[in-house]
Amino acid sequence: MRMKFPIVALALEIITIILFAVFVVYDDGKGHGHGHDPAHTSTVMYFPHIGLNLSMFQDVHVMIFIGFGFLMTFLKRYGFSSVGVNLLLAAFGLQWGLLMQGLWHLEDGKIKVNILKIINADFSTATVLISFGAVLGKTSPVQLLIMTIMEITIFSINEHLVANVLEANDVGASMIIHAFGAYFGLAVARVLYRPGLKNGHDNDGSVYHSDLFAMIGTVFLWMFWPSFNSAIAEPGFTQLTAVINTYLSLAACVLSAYAISSLVEHRGKLDMVHIQNATLAGGVAVGTCADMNIGPFGAMLIGLVAGIVSTLGFKYLTPILASKLGIQDTCGVHNLHGMPGILGGLAGIVAVALGKKKGGDAAMQAAALASSLGFALVGGVVTGLIMKLPFWGQPPDQNCYDDSIYWEVPEEEEEHEESLAHADHSKNKAEV
Amino acid sequence: MRMKFPIVALALEIITIILFAVFVVYDDGKGHGHGHDPAHTSTVMYFPHIGLNLSMFQDVHVMIFIGFGFLMTFLKRYGFSSVGVNLLLAAFGLQWGLLMQGLWHLEDGKIKVNILKIINADFSTATVLISFGAVLGKTSPVQLLIMTIMEITIFSINEHLVANVLEANDVGASMIIHAFGAYFGLAVARVLYRPGLKNGHDNDGSVYHSDLFAMIGTVFLWMFWPSFNSAIAEPGFTQLTAVINTYLSLAACVLSAYAISSLVEHRGKLDMVHIQNATLAGGVAVGTCADMNIGPFGAMLIGLVAGIVSTLGFKYLTPILASKLGIQDTCGVHNLHGMPGILGGLAGIVAVALGKKKGGDAAMQAAALASSLGFALVGGVVTGLIMKLPFWGQPPDQNCYDDSIYWEVPEEEEEHEESLAHADHSKNKAEV
């Protein structure tokens, strides 16, 4: 680890900068054909929605860095890695995503970067952060950087296929981000299966404060999801529809997630794992048809069902996946992104079939869902096999879910207890 | 609890979805008469302030879900409920608020939902979250869902009366949200008075980290209050005035809250309860006249006074309310929302009387304040009586302020201490 990680990280960044030097320029707005004077440097501001684009960009940015980062801090001793490695992967991923997505849309051999491009670059990192949730606590930073390169590259191919070849609708990316990221991550987790964790791990759980940190992530994701699902929608009525559908789907989802959590838990109590995750399933599931004319109640129905499916998944399906299929899904991304993502894809097929989207084609929607799942599973297996190579510093079982293998962890709290124990003339070193 | 909560939550959501199916459609902008082609689906984007509306919506959203949610996490063992039940109530409340507010403004028998409507729906939940602060730690989720239905329904009647019948000004809602929410909550708290908590409760206090979590709520509320007070203001100079007045009132309020906190506390120390709450009183108190021409220094004077009143209230009035009037106000909403809300209403009367608002009428302002207080107190008492019915799962005194009655709480920290104690050959079970 000593030299591998710094070399890989620096090398990747330097290669990326060279690629940017060759391929990436600012978008001067001249190619957009809006009829403004192309020499006018203020052109872009004349678009009425530039303020909106920038504010939505910042909202999406918060979801990627605070939302995903803190959502994973629920583990008691893995908060540094959750929020810190999230930052690392997303910071690299957005650069890589800008390149990979841009290669499909070269103008004069250049990638012209603008606000919509950086929103899309942020989006591409979301796939990696979702997959990160599946393998959280069991992978090294170097392995995860490799996953980032592979996953964003494959994502960009599938995205191009879905958006430009199949011309399918997926404005909030239920299929191409959520389902894709989840099944990619689950495939990786399957390949990296650890029999040694079959009976759990002491650090694979939360403490009171770590659950509260995770709620910071949950609530920021929940709040800004309307921006996520509408950021690249067609400006105007369509975009506002995406905001409203997402707002309502998430609200309905909260009620069903709370209800089912209480229903299935011991003595009707609520389970923080469900609240932190299943309340967000409505945002995932409404993604594909967020900008369609499904009616406010249609969005709410989707959210209601997503909250139920997701909570039941956490309760009943995750343990089975681990014990029967060897898929150890740390954050339960199958329940938050996988099943709700498929639900979103199916809802999109139905909505398009019912004529809720002008020009939509239900068969292409179905093909888009199949493509996303196919690329995810095959790509995830291949990526998992590469990550499994023995020289990437994968942590041994006993060091899983523990920051101290990759981070300098402050000794204070434990020292404090030690000195307390010391005051009691007890030297039990196992404690500290 | 086992079955009651899931049934109530699911039933409410399903009823709400049915009501949405009957009443709620997207606002296609055709009814706004701005002279654009009504068939043009992008109509709404042509309003120059749509980007502004969406960014203010997201700011208000953050205040409701992060601001109120984390502000209440100051209690040492009630963080899950604070941020979690806040999410539940607000998610249901915004749906219910959209219906209740919309019923007064039907177009062709339909509620046409747009960005301003969802901002207002978020606003309606603020009343409930304020009242939640008064009864925090002493009520069950089912009781609180009932309070949500009742309070938002009554709020919508009063809001309609104030805005459309009296035509009073209350752009930042000092009267119709803050004073209303506070006195409604205090009335409920009075009805639910618990003699058993007269001498305090072990869990009714903070620990170091819980106070820091609460500061996340405080600071997000503080920062985005300019958006709260200006979100529904008339676009242009009036709206910018509301931003600036709120910005300055809050800044002045911080200084007076800190000064008075230090002045009244033991050896000049600052008290976190004051800092977490009284620094926000300037945002409440400037609400009614935020969009009036009161001058920047006028806004600062209001903030200065609000900070003083609020801090003194926490120090001297809250204990008296509890001991003499039987009003146990967990978060001190009387000091943050009650008195500053009335101060805001009074400032509005004076400002209108001095001609600071074109077309304003001081008598109508006074009537609006009286109406808000009247609806709050009567509505709160009625709601409290319903909540007091014995089958809603109200927690017994000894389980107050404790997440573990409604949540699965991780055992780790306590186990850790237990094993520490164990290592010292001490079996004092009271500790763990």
Next chain:
Amino acid sequence: MRMKFPIVALALEIITIILFAVFVVYDDGKGHGHGHDPAHTSTVMYFPHIGLNLSMFQDVHVMIFIGFGFLMTFLKRYGFSSVGVNLLLAAFGLQWGLLMQGLWHLEDGKIKVNILKIINADFSTATVLISFGAVLGKTSPVQLLIMTIMEITIFSINEHLVANVLEANDVGASMIIHAFGAYFGLAVARVLYRPGLKNGHDNDGSVYHSDLFAMIGTVFLWMFWPSFNSAIAEPGFTQLTAVINTYLSLAACVLSAYAISSLVEHRGKLDMVHIQNATLAGGVAVGTCADMNIGPFGAMLIGLVAGIVSTLGFKYLTPILASKLGIQDTCGVHNLHGMPGILGGLAGIVAVALGKKKGGDAAMQAAALASSLGFALVGGVVTGLIMKLPFWGQPPDQNCYDDSIYWEVPEEEEEHEESLAHADHSKNKAEV
């Protein structure tokens, strides 16, 4: 302390309100000469970028209050002061900054406050919050209020000189905020040198959760830096360039900060201090040339170098500054703001010399950097000498880095330990 702090705080606020009453009015947009009807109160909304301005204002606001506030909560027992005193200083500073900056731009003897003015007022507080980081844990609130007045006054002179006399470019304020704030703070820290802290202090360190709280600050600063560096840029292409350059510089900086942190630490581990701070250096260093045509890869190169310089500074330079030069820099602002700020200034000189900014003058850029450093060092020494006067309640060495000298700190956690110790028949009072 008992009376000094409340009197100083209240007196400052009252004086400020009086100055506002004399000097400050709302900007009605009439003086901007955009050719609209000057009587039209909605004038300002007709600017196409008003929504953008307000959303960027809120982003900057988050950086000032959440970003800086939580970044400093890394200390184990100084979180109340970090986030609380940050709020106090920024709330006062923005008022003072509005006055000091406005005095250079009077119209008809008045300061006309608008959104750009309040963004600039927020900016002026950033200098103080940076300097606060250098003296964190070793100064009283009264001392810090004095520093706020002095620093913002001097900052405003230098800013006027740089922007209006030298007409230098510093859109993201690498020189006039970051380098200025850092060297001002370091000069103050030098004057306030404490030999008694030469060998460290028990409380001068983090615990696990305090490091996570600090990451909230880090990530919010990181995310909203594009708004910081572009908020006052020329609307249009130039402003978008500033967003994109900052976005990319920060992303590249993360990779180099992580790589170097791992490289220089024991067994290749990552150090939270580096991650919390050095990942932000790219935002600082790209500030001066954020709106210049340096190319996306140019921005990334700046970020890459900044991350390296900053991390190495934390590892090797900070200990030397403390031991050899008597500069005890609590938060390492020299590494986050000082060196990257100078790097930004130098990059600006080079970029202007290479013609990357129309109308720029490299000599003026160099003069601006020199002026910023000169004002900072001289101003900091003078301010430090005033702060050193013995009647401002500076804490004794043993109470440094400890909230309990200025705050009521909840006793619960310690009581808990005490009772635990008690159960073990140990009365070691040093523990509690």
